[in-house]
Amino acid sequence: MALCALRRQLLKRSSSCGAWGRCMQRWSSGCVYTDVHGFNQLEIREKLQAFPGGSVDLLKQDSGVAVLTINNPSRMNALSGSMMVDLEERVSQLENWTDGKALIVRGAAETFCSGSDLNAVRAISNPQDGMKMCMFMQNALTRLLRLSLISVALVEGRALGGGAELATACDFRLMASDSVIQFVHKHMGLVPGWGGATRLVRIVGSQNALKLLAGALKVDPELGLQVGLADGVLQDPQGQEGAGTPLQQAEKWLSSYIKGPAPVIQAVKKVVLSGRELPLSEALRTEKDVFGTVWGGPANLQALASKSKHK
Numbered sequence: 001m002a003l004c005a006l007r008r009q010l011l012k013r014s015s016s017c018g019a020w021g022r023c024m025q026r027w028s029s030g031c032v033y034t035d036v037h038g039f040n041q042l043e044i045r046e047k048l049q050a051f052p053g054g055s056v057d058l059l060k061q062d063s064g065v066a067v068l069t070i071n072n073p074s075r076m077n078a079l080s081g082s083m084m085v086d087l088e089e090r091v092s093q094l095e096n097w098t099d100g101k102a103l104i105v106r107g108a109a110e111t112f113c114s115g116s117d118l119n120a121v122r123a124i125s126n127p128q129d130g131m132k133m134c135m136f137m138q139n140a141l142t143r144l145l146r147l148s149l150i151s152v153a154l155v156e157g158r159a160l161g162g163g164a165e166l167a168t169a170c171d172f173r174l175m176a177s178d179s180v181i182q183f184v185h186k187h188m189g190l191v192p193g194w195g196g197a198t199r200l201v202r203i204v205g206s207q208n209a210l211k212l213l214a215g216a217l218k219v220d221p222e223l224g225l226q227v228g229l230a231d232g233v234l235q236d237p238q239g240q241e242g243a244g245t246p247l248q249q250a251e252k253w254l255s256s257y258i259k260g261p262a263p264v265i266q267a268v269k270k271v272v273l274s275g276r277e278l279p280l281s282e283a284l285r286t287e288k289d290v291f292g293t294v295w296g297g298p299a300n301l302q303a304l305a306s307k308s309k310h311k
């Protein structure tokens with residue numbers, strides 16, 4: 001069952017359940033904010049488009065692994081307004097990718113992302129516009145995390161501010177040996193607003209999140225592994241012969257998790273996602289619904305016919 005169909009089912013189930021039903025409706029649409037919250041998607045898109053520069057590029061490969069590249073190297077891959085809109089459009093394309101299994105998010109020219117473009121930030125520094133941008137990016141990054149693809153942030157160079165927040169919107173993070181993730185928000189007189197703090201707490205726990213945010217600590221691969229922000233460290237392609245490029249290493253790392261047909265991999269992501277985000281009863285019911293999509297399916301029947309042993 002495609003994620004949209006699953007969401008429709010959840011929507012139907014929750015439509016008559018008051019506040020909880022409304023909450024489920026938001027989960028099933030993938031978005032955090034809708035017009036109920038005074039969020040006007042078209043208005044903020046128009047405002048963001050007024051700050052152009054760079055692009056967010058999507059390459060969907062036959063292997064089922066897509067590569068999303070944050071591409072604004074002259075500004076260390078800072079996200080301009082038009083790139084935020086690009087990002088949201090690429091997420092929509094990925095939501096409709098039925099053959100996909102995984103996604104790698106990376107930055108161009110060997111650095112990840114230096115956060116929001118400070119030129120755009122200065123121009124929209126009034127609280128109303130800041131809140132609208134914040135809601136737009138929370139929606140986009142929440143939908144990114146909720147894709148039925150296994151996602152990996154490939155962090156080379158620096159992931160700063162909003163760039164660090166983007167890295168938390170993936171299921172996993174792989175860090176190049178000289179890379180740094182840093183929530184610099186405190187130095188900017190800010191806190192994360194793109195959902196990065198909420199996700200960070202879930203990834204590293206509240207004690208570690210408080211240290212990383214309050215200290216604006218530079219998280220190198222060693223600290224990343226220690227606190228659980230990093231899931232692996234890439235070999236230096238220069239230092240180690242045959243290591244492969246960072247992108248090849250990320251694809252290799254992913255390969256053990258995406259063997260098998262796309263519907264099964266997507267089903268795995270869906271049950272983990274619902275277990276991560278939903279209360280127990282709702283997560284269990286969703287797991288049952290997803291189970292129903294693979295039970296008796298082609299991969300299941302083939303495995304039964306081959307009398308497979310799991311030695």
Ligand SMILES: CCCC(=O)SCCNC(=O)CCNC(=O)[C@H](O)C(C)(C)COP(=O)(O)OP(=O)(O)OC[C@H]1O[C@@H](n2cnc3c(N)ncnc32)[C@H](O)[C@@H]1OP(=O)(O)O
Nearest residue numbers: 074075076078114115116117118119160161162163193194
């Ligand atoms: C809710 C969202 C919160 C946020 O994301 S707030 C933004 C947080 N990010 C920042 O403050 C990053 C500020 N930039 C830096 O610290 C440094 O540029 C950085 C990334 C460490 C790189 O340092 P260097 O290697 O020395 O390179 P550099 O400073 O000469 O930078 C090269 C060019 O890139 C530009 N750049 C880097 N980060 C940018 C940004 N976020 N917005 C706009 N432009 C940015 C920088 O101004 C420089 O441009 P130019 O060559 O002087 O024209």
